[in-house]
Amino acid sequence: MSQVRLRFSPAPTGFLHIGSVRTALYNWLYARHVGGTFILRIEDTDVARSTQESVDQIQQVLRWLGLDWDEGPYLQSARFDEYLAAARHMVEEGRAYECYCTEAEVRERNEQAMREGRPPGYDGRCRDLTPDDRAARAAEGRAPSIRFRTPDDGRSSFTDAIRGEVAVEWSTISDFVIVRSNGTPVFFLANAVDDLDMEITHVLRGEDLIDSTHRVLALRRALGHDDQPVYAHMPLIVGPGGAKLSKRHGAVSVEEYRDAGYLPAALLNYLALLGWGPDDGREILSSEELVTEFELDRVNTSPATFDPKKLEWMNGEYIRAMPLPELVSAVLPFARDRYRERLDIPRFEAAVRLAQVRSTTLVQIADQMAFLFTSDDEMEIDPASWEKASKVENAADIVDAVMAFVENCEWTDEIDPRPAIEAVGAKPGKVMHILYTAIEGRSLGLPLFDSISLLGRESTLERLRAARARL
């Protein structure tokens, strides 16, 4: 059996979309599942829109996610000669031809056709130009593009590993450009040539490319190859309502999730479940488990809606399952960024432990401990929390009693002021919000007893005094 080879081939024209990452993931999963080769290929044939920043970013994101590739990155921009040679070969064999229509003319004709209710598409007027015709047009200053001559009749079909047979009449596909008039190759050509040269055996990509497959396959045949790789088109990831996933629905770039405190493993796990699932219904799967479980024929056929809520839940599951030291180092960059030199490591580690079970993102963990790294006089009290908490009966008595208690108690890992509260005749459960608010700034947050202990006697008293003064 021949070696399985897959490629992830993004266009470097911006940040890596969440849908592209899912494509990369499935390619990687399949490659690892069957012990094949995973190749990174940058499809930067559109020189005007491709950027080096984007090329760098793609690699950075894949590394962060742990999607390691075995070959590449290959840049198509470095292989233009190959594509142009293939195009010339096709022209010589009459499989393609020079077209002297300008981009503007073609566009104008298509718009005209639409207005008149005719189907758009190149009309083939340059198909059979004589050498004299060509010379005349070139003399007008027209630079030719190269168009592939598609069959006039018959059908094109291929077997999709996910969908089965996909067929279309050739009459509905007009001659398409494979080399631009500026001399640069177009996606279809580069794609066909590279898949051949790189001996790609499986092409796993988004459903939006399903129609282009017929063209790429025709190009392969024109290049003398009747064999075809296994194609599998996966459903797209869409936003709420089935619309295209966009900024309006939350983050669409991986960097945004990374910066919001999502774990790569959780993101991968969630994305893997968008369009595929193991037969036993498990939801939480490590990358290793995903690799062993992944099967191409279990990939779904219908689009999946991206659900930020479920991603968040899953991230929380990963955070809770993490060994503390690992979590501490994961949160550290976020905490450093927020608290700078104020950050105290032992205190930080203790706070992470307390926050672990009550957070769904690393950012949430870092944020919850803010009161520990804020000076007493800079403490901000959440107005809504204060409003509610300060309304309790005997608020002043309670705070006074707790201050007296804190002042004299033995200092342990958990300072429990409930006896003091009960002593003034109040029910701890009902009135403790005022203590949370005074000490942590909000009525909800890290457990109070631990928080008081971490904060220390002096700061705790200072904050209680400030609260007492506000009553």
Next chain:
RNA sequence: GCCCCGUUCGUCUAGCGGCCCAGGACGCCAGGUUCUCAUCCUGGUAACACGGGUUCAAAUCCCGUACGGGGUGCCA
């Protein structure tokens, strides 16, 4: 317009002719545990787009309709 692909709870999905008056997960709602919040536990809510076939039997197969998405580019 034409072509292609798709359609199971709000969402992700299981189901590949009988085990399904449809199972799991997220969300939501209710209750329990708890120093707040959260975790955790228990229970509840809610779906086979529609219409025809085929078959003893259909969520599962076929056809049509509707709806959604994609393509129709000198973008990928």
